[in-house]
Amino acid sequence: MDWILENAFLIPLIPAVSFLVILLFGRSVIGAERVHRVGITAVGIVWVLSMLAAVSWITRVEDSTSYKSDDAEHAQIAVNEGLSASSAGGLDGELHLAAEDDGYGDDGGGYATTEPVISEVDGWWSSSGVDFAVGTLVDGQTVLLLIVVTSISLLVHIYSSEYVKGDRRFVHYYAFLSLFTASMLFFVMAQNLVQMIVGWELVGVCSFALIGHWWEERPNTDAALKAFLTNRVGDIGLLIGVIILFGTFGTFDIDAINRAVGEMGSEVHFAMLMASIALMAAVCSKSGQFPLHTWLPDAMAGPTPVSALIHAATMVVAGVFMIGRLYPVFFEGFSIGTSSINLMAFIGGFTALIGAGLAFAQWDIKKVLAYSTVSQLGYMVMALGVGAWTAAMFHLFTHAFFKACLFLGAGSVSHAAHHTFDMREMGGLRKYMPHTYKTFVISTLALAGVFPFAGFWSKDEILLGAFAGQESAYPLMLIFGCVVALLTAAYMTRVIWYTFWGEYRGHGHPHESPKVMTVPLWILAVMAVVAGAFNLPTPVMRIFGLEGLAHLVQTYAEPTHYLNAIGLSHPPPSFWLAVVGLVMALAGIAITFMYFWRNTGPHGLTERNRYAKAGYTFLEQKYYLDHLYTDIVVGSIKAPIARAANWVNDNVIDKVVNTAGEGARDSGRWVYRWIDQGTIDNTVNALGSGADSGGQGLRVMQTGKVQNYGSLLFGTAAVVAIVFVIVL
Amino acid sequence: MLLNQFLLLGALLFAVGVYGVLARRNGVMVLMSIELMLNAVNLNLVAFGLQHDVVSGQVFALFIIAVAAAEVGVGLAIVLLLYRNRKSIAVDEFDLMKG
Numbered sequence: 001m002d003w004i005l006e007n008a009f010l011i012p013l014i015p016a017v018s019f020l021v022i023l024l025f026g027r028s029v030i031g032a033e034r035v036h037r038v039g040i041t042a043v044g045i046v047w048v049l050s051m052l053a054a055v056s057w058i059t060r061v062e063d064s065t066s067y068k069s070d071d072a073e074h075a076q077i078a079v080n081e082g083l084s085a086s087s088a089g090g091l092d093g094e095l096h097l098a099a100e101d102d103g104y105g106d107d108g109g110g111y112a113t114t115e116p117v118i119s120e121v122d123g124w125w126s127s128s129g130v131d132f133a134v135g136t137l138v139d140g141q142t143v144l145l146l147i148v149v150t151s152i153s154l155l156v157h158i159y160s161s162e163y164v165k166g167d168r169r170f171v172h173y174y175a176f177l178s179l180f181t182a183s184m185l186f187f188v189m190a191q192n193l194v195q196m197i198v199g200w201e202l203v204g205v206c207s208f209a210l211i212g213h214w215w216e217e218r219p220n221t222d223a224a225l226k227a228f229l230t231n232r233v234g235d236i237g238l239l240i241g242v243i244i245l246f247g248t249f250g251t252f253d254i255d256a257i258n259r260a261v262g263e264m265g266s267e268v269h270f271a272m273l274m275a276s277i278a279l280m281a282a283v284c285s286k287s288g289q290f291p292l293h294t295w296l297p298d299a300m301a302g303p304t305p306v307s308a309l310i311h312a313a314t315m316v317v318a319g320v321f322m323i324g325r326l327y328p329v330f331f332e333g334f335s336i337g338t339s340s341i342n343l344m345a346f347i348g349g350f351t352a353l354i355g356a357g358l359a360f361a362q363w364d365i366k367k368v369l370a371y372s373t374v375s376q377l378g379y380m381v382m383a384l385g386v387g388a389w390t391a392a393m394f395h396l397f398t399h400a401f402f403k404a405c406l407f408l409g410a411g412s413v414s415h416a417a418h419h420t421f422d423m424r425e426m427g428g429l430r431k432y433m434p435h436t437y438k439t440f441v442i443s444t445l446a447l448a449g450v451f452p453f454a455g456f457w458s459k460d461e462i463l464l465g466a467f468a469g470q471e472s473a474y475p476l477m478l479i480f481g482c483v484v485a486l487l488t489a490a491y492m493t494r495v496i497w498y499t500f501w502g503e504y505r506g507h508g509h510p511h512e513s514p515k516v517m518t519v520p521l522w523i524l525a526v527m528a529v530v531a532g533a534f535n536l537p538t539p540v541m542r543i544f545g546l547e548g549l550a551h552l553v554q555t556y557a558e559p560t561h562y563l564n565a566i567g568l569s570h571p572p573p574s575f576w577l578a579v580v581g582l583v584m585a586l587a588g589i590a591i592t593f594m595y596f597w598r599n600t601g602p603h604g605l606t607e608r609n610r611y612a613k614a615g616y617t618f619l620e621q622k623y624y625l626d627h628l629y630t631d632i633v634v635g636s637i638k639a640p641i642a643r644a645a646n647w648v649n650d651n652v653i654d655k656v657v658n659t660a661g662e663g664a665r666d667s668g669r670w671v672y673r674w675i676d677q678g679t680i681d682n683t684v685n686a687l688g689s690g691a692d693s694g695g696q697g698l699r700v701m702q703t704g705k706v707q708n709y710g711s712l713l714f715g716t717a718a719v720v721a722i723v724f725v726i727v728l
Numbered sequence: 729m730l731l732n733q734f735l736l737l738g739a740l741l742f743a744v745g746v747y748g749v750l751a752r753r754n755g756v757m758v759l760m761s762i763e764l765m766l767n768a769v770n771l772n773l774v775a776f777g778l779q780h781d782v783v784s785g786q787v788f789a790l791f792i793i794a795v796a797a798a799e800v801g802v803g804l805a806i807v808l809l810l811y812r813n814r815k816s817i818a819v820d821e822f823d824l825m826k827g
Contacts, residue, residue, distance in 0.1 A: 704825040707820065710749055
């Protein structure tokens with residue numbers, strides 16, 4: 001049964017092969033209109049494999065936990081053995097049992113640890129004595145992400161076959177969709193940090209390529225470049241963080257690093273703090289956290305299914321996933337267990353707040369959803385910051401479904417309303433597109449956190465995490481969370497009003513999308529309703545007599561093998577907190593309802609009141625962050641660099657070139673004057689004139705008279721004879 | 729031994745021949761002076777052959793007489809042709825090769 005867990009490399013391999021097949025044979029062999037079948041088939045196979053992996057993993061967890069509950073005495077022995085064997089640990093399938101109990105162990109999951117399945121091949125490459133292995137690390141978190149990524153990817157593949165139909169780069173679109181799926185799956189099962197970086201960058205490249213899918217228009221390429229460059233800023237943090245971790249532990253192995261932090265604890269606190277801050281920069285860029293979130297709304301320039309898959313459900317949660325993967329590092333670095341505020345929680349909470357605020361000032365439906373994504377990602381980061389690991393992953397899981405549904409719904413609306421995303425040109429669409437309307441409303445209720453939709457349960461767990469914390473509560477985060485819950489409900493209700501109610505303000509006749517688009521919407525809408533059931537608290541399940549099915553995410557997804565080591569506790573559920581969260585959401589909906597439907601409240605306030613106007617402009621200009629980056633930060637760096645470059649150009653490079661030119665000219669002249677004219681020509685002339693004058697001299701002897709020649713001959717002979725006679 | 733007398737006679741004849749070649753204007757006289765020089769050499773060869781009691785000196789002399797006959801034949805033919813063309817055999821008038 002563990003076959004798929006040990007051979008998990010197949011899961012990213014299949015879409016990777018699909019990418020190559022589509023790219024190389026898509027247009028020629030398969031035919032441009034049929035490439036989507038290849039992509040859908042590949043992702044379908046991967047979805048089945050992921051489900052198999054989930055079943056295998058659940059069986060594996062069951063095997064290790066039933067061991068404890070079946071035989072308590074054996075478990076006690078196993079604790080001792082486990083503790084003594086832990087130094088020699090790492091054997092596949094070895095069972096550790098933590099001895100501690102925090103008094104909340106009635107969920108049946110127990111505190112047994114389940115070892116992750118690690119398959120690795122040594123000798124990927126080596127550099128200065130360090131060997132890099134390559135392999136897969138499959139644990140509950142990986143399996144959770146496998147389900148999310150493959151499910152959303154499959155539905156987006158199907159949806160796109162209609163949405164992008166007839167596009168001139170249909171083949172490339174599907175090729176990159178496959179490559180993205182492969183990269184994301186590779187990323188979530190990376191066994192070491194180097195592999196993780198590779199996956200991280202690959203998804204970034206796919207994001208870049210797909211945002212700029214319609215690159216003929218300048219804003220799209222600008223958005224793609226902005227996304228890529230903003231991510232580069234965070235990637236520096238990722239590299240620095242990974243280098244610090246390697247310098248501290250001497251390994252890139254994720255599992256080994258997590259175990260080492262658990263064992264060493266405060267010994268490595270400072271290094272972990274530095275690593276956490278560096279890695280936080282990476283999270284800020286990839287997961288759209290303040291202050292590097294500005295690329296995410298612009299990324300909506302890409303095709304809408306891409307926004308749903310990459311910029312809402314999967315790629316942008318890579319940062320959240322990375323925090324969860326290296327949680328002991330952050331837990332130690334930011335002292336999450338003992339503090340009542342820390343950098344991660346604050347960034348998350350603040351991002352949630354400003355993202356929700358910005359969503360009010362947007363007219364583009366996709367940008368509202370993008371800021372909503374920023375805000376919800378802030379929620380997840382905040383949850384991790386307050387020590388609520390499970391809540392963050394659970395929210396990641398539920399958010400993926402309802403946010404993908406909202407994005408695909410927005411795509412459906414745009415498909416119907418002549419490719420506009422401007423809500424001022426929509427309105428009244430509920431009459432024309434009932435399926436889109438219903439699914440959109442369901443997802444909105446889920447996002448707003450209304451009972452009993454999925455978002456209610458996951459948001460409630462995050463508020464609970466902030467309320468209880470680990471050793472001390474996080475009151476500021478609780479306030480942020482409640483305010484964001486209210487704002488979220490309000491701005492989503494505003495979207496529904498502008499899009500689906502009132503009179504149609506666009507042109508032409510809107511129509512419902514075909515089934516190939518509405519069926520994925522309905523599947524996602526159903527998930528938006530029931531996804532909350534995957535981690536219901538025990539008291540709720542007790543009502544139905546299904547206590548064994550409570551806290552499924554907590555039981556099966558948590559990487560207990562190292563979360564237990566750092567002593568992560570789970571707060572008991574609080575009924576009143578859930579009520580507060582629900583009241584916040586309903587209040588948000590109610591206020592917006594009164595404002596739009598009943599037409600009460602301060603309409604036109606922004607025109608009448610100077611301060612309200614200023615506040616609205618401030619939101620509309622996105623807190624002037626883009627201006628800060630492009631005009632002040634980039635401008636202040638760019639202008640001196642440009643001036644310096646110009647100075648260097650004028651004074652150094654030009655001078656060098658001119659000097660070289662003048663030198664060449666002068667030496668050419670010198671050579672002409674002294675070598676060519678002076679030496680060579682003179683030599684030749686001298687030879688010529690010498691021969692001439694020699695000839696003129698000798699010419700005298702050439703009389704033409706034989707007797708003169710004879711005289712010379714005999715005279716010479718006589719002289720020679722005399723010389724011979726005298727000398728010899 | 730009479731070698732010295734022969735050599736002195738040969739030298740005298742040769743000197744007379746050289747003078748004739750260089751000084752006479754008449755082409756025929758030049759040819760005759762050449763004959764004198766050749767015969768001076770013949771005299772020397774025969775004298776040295778006698779002195780060393782070898783016959784090759786006389787053989788050489790015979791060769792030279794034969795070659796001289798041929799040479800005179802060619803030389804007189806040239807002089808004859810010169811006369812036909814230029815109505816003169818004065819060798820100092822022929823300076824076409826003057827540089």
